[in-house]
Amino acid sequence: MKTYGQFCPVAKAAEIFAERWTPLIIRELLMGCHRFSELEMGLPHIPRSLLVQRLRSLEDAGVVERKQDPNGRKPRYNLTTAGAELFSIVKGLGEWGQRWVNHDVGLEDLDPGLLMWDMRRRIHMDRLPQQRVVVQFDFHGAREGTYWLVLEHPEPSVCLQPPGFDVDLFINTDTIAMHRLWMGKLKWADALRQELIEIEGPTSLVRDFPNWLALSLFSGVASALETHRPSADQVLSQS
Amino acid sequence: MKTYGQFCPVAKAAEIFAERWTPLIIRELLMGCHRFSELEMGLPHIPRSLLVQRLRSLEDAGVVERKQDPNGRKPRYNLTTAGAELFSIVKGLGEWGQRWVNHDVGLEDLDPGLLMWDMRRRIHMDRLPQQRVVVQFDFHGAREGTYWLVLEHPEPSVCLQPPGFDVDLFINTDTIAMHRLWMGKLKWADALRQELIEIEGPTSLVRDFPNWLALSLFSGVASALETHRPSADQVLSQS
DNA sequence: CAGTATCCGATGCGATACTG
């Protein structure tokens, strides 16, 4: 790890936290990912070797603990107390980002796979029906693709290939619109009315589905631009 | 600027904030440094070209504003509203650092020049006497060197060479001790009693001097280690 | 003072392939 040669606590903390990929790794750990493969899901473009390297550094720094599962020998990564206390910083960064650089989100930042992965961990489990619900998402307009969300207890999962089960709900959506909805920039009602998002299936499931998604952790934070000058030509901000 | 390819606001914010040197540049701007040369004082090891490059990126990102002083043509760098709102994040990072990685501060992080520069902006101006007070600091034990602090209105200054004026106070100090004092790890009373810091000069000035320094912004944050296991063999934590 | 310009060496990063 590269140092700054400063005793200032901001510098010492930045040596650990403000390296490339590190804030995102901490974010994933904070959001409940503990397995190496789970971390990779939330960090699509990180080189494997670099993820290993970062996890080792964070271990050395006392931020992450690596535990070998004795039976399965599959290691688990947990935040230490020190690591867990980075929560408010990561959250603050996200809020700042949502408030100030939201207009900078471009097509190259859209990623349905990542969106699905994010959805999976923001489901209102208590609102789900008892029996499993399989939802198929068809994204179009940009980054086209099909994904499946299997809503079941104890925890939902994402599939890149058709799961074995019959599909209960079909979501047909514009990729940009779904991202905007997720980030709190578009309301369910508007999305449905403008047919940017279409839900097909049994009436009761169609009606309930929007209530199962908790949306992004930052969907409640308004963009600073919104209040003054609504922007027109930008991806996640366009109305 | 390198991107992550993620729409997540944490990622978008990290692209801007979590680059090498950037948190420290923002810290300096938040602490009231606006001139290029002032920034360089607070960032001793940054290559000039890199500082220029970072300031440009931050300008593009809407975090920093560069203004040409019309008469002097000396540019000033100011944080925009967006930049100013990074305050809580920088402060949070510093508090986390003080709490968790304080034990990691080693000899290579000590820097009397930086310490003097930090002192300069943490003076209780309202407590200073009317007439100028020139203080000479002699550091020894590690990173030996002599610096001068000129306490005067409207603002104090640091000199690496003897200022023109007579010296009023002489501070003779162990380098480590002075850093520990500054970071809240050592009390004035203990430092003086153990003769780690000696103050010489007119009695009234000697008595008042400790009250003029406000100490580091993070001196009030206790190390997490202190409560449980006091560490012995580390620079800023050793008693 | 506040840059700009250039050069060089180190290493951080990203891509790909291989392994128990």
Next chain:
DNA sequence: CAGTATCGCATCGGATACTG
């Protein structure tokens, strides 16, 4: 699944020189 190993390349760091 959770890594290692290798390798090219861009960036960073550090030095130095020049400028208005």
